[in-house]
Amino acid sequence: MSATRDYHVDAIDYATDAGAVHQVRDVVFVQEQQVPRELERDALDPLSHHVVARDASGTSIGTARLTPEHRIGRMAVLSAWRGRGVGDALLAALLDEARRRQWPDVSLHAQVAAEAFYARHGFLPEGERFFEAGIEHQTMRRVLAGPGSIAHRAEAVAITTAIIAQARRALVVYSRALDPGLWDAPAVVDALRRFATRQTGAQVQLLLQDAATPQRALAPLIGLGQRLPSVFAFREVQDPVDLPYTAAFVANDDHGYYFRPLGHRFDGEAGLSHAGRARQLREEFSQMWERARPVSEYRALGI
Template identity: 65%
Template sequence: MAELHAVRETVFVHEQDVPAELERDALDPRCLHVLARALDGSAIGAGRLVPPEHPGAPARIGRMAVLPDWRGKGVGDAMLHALLLQARRHGWYTVALNAQVSAIDFYLRHDFMPRGERFMEAGIEHQAMQRTLAGTTAIEDRDAAIATTTALVLAARRSLCIYSRDLDPGLFDAAPVLDALRRFAAAGVRGEARFVLQDAATPQRAHAPLLSLAQRLPSVFAFREVDDPVDRSYPSAFIANDAGGFYFRNLGHRFDGEADLHAPGRARQLRAEFDRIWERSRPVAEYRALGI
């Protein structure tokens, strides 16, 4: 424990100015801990796994800390894998954590999905994240839908496929999603975000902010509207990226659904279905009349 606290105090108390009384808590004796050592035996990283508070609650990963000289060398990845292995061994298949905003991309790479809005903790901005170790994650409300869509956009390499009824007011006009799409467009990888809509007129009448973004970046965003009666009666909506992630809603007018940041088989299936619909849909020429 002395070595664990030495690493954590170096990172949290001395580097990040977290009050010492907040760094240590009554949970430490209950937790499963991981300690990373260099070849000379010195402690260079620490983390912990908090058991679920009650049946059905998630286990929680926390106090993840790596000494400055050892960052970017895979120490954090190794510790996280060890903690997730312990969670599986104990039958704790839902794992949650509060990530510092600077570490969100790290946890996204390990299939953790953002949940809810960001918040302040110990004077540092955080994002709640969660991963299901077996199966998909249930999306139950608008906040989770926004966080999941944002994560899928940020995880995309060069391609996004989005099937929507009318650009989903409350989702694709949310600031985090728009910012993620803006970052995707500006990444310089010649990416393309393709949207198939069932109703192209409503976003135009509502002056949807995504259309303004697309107007400035016409080489990235492409829109089509379904033309086949079969497609017009399709009840669902989804987003799939080229990194194996998806978010599927059985009822396209609702936010609840299921998602997984690493389900390449399901993502390929949705992208293939999207491509078929795309080919038989019409380009939204009226958007281009607005300069898009």
């Protein structure tokens, strides 16, 4: 059991406590989303690992399941409890169970409206969107054992968002020129804004090889840095020893990193539970940061 504010999350025995599951799912899926009850309940329910969130009085307020197919699903939270961390707690409980079973990864079918929520937890989109029970969905997957491979922009945006969300107080970014398609993606900019404003003492250090190009392009992170100068710091590589560096990366002060061997491409590897690799990148960054020049011209740019 994990205590969280005024609710808690437990694993339940579906054979004896199915009512706690369907009490929530009937409201969310059948009543709110108009999913036929015969589609909402299936043969996987008795075979799956279920978790239920309950309030202080013991009333079910959320539920989710982990199927034998290594898939997370039927994530549902009553409307009055949304936005209070219940979904995060349910998802964390299922990820812990998947790790306990030593599964290498888990997948899910995310309703498109919830795609950003799962991205913040390290799930990456796979394939094209599709309709299920009349609702548009996106397949997403999270690697649990070892780093995951990143190949496309959508994956790059999702993992970067997750790394920002996971950060405690510090992020370091090494980028060629605030790479278009990644550091100007609305989801990434929004994640940085939330991080900068929610966390006391938050710090984001951005080290660039080319500071002029994003300045000419009016990159949104420059404007964000102007509004929050105590959080964002920009420097540009100038030491000859650093100029040939071709990679790009982001790393946080927890366990998350995303490394691209070629900084102009999205291809790379990433993980959210690799403290050693994240620490190595931060140390490498720190050395280059000390040799770099502050980008003072960003402070004077009118956006």
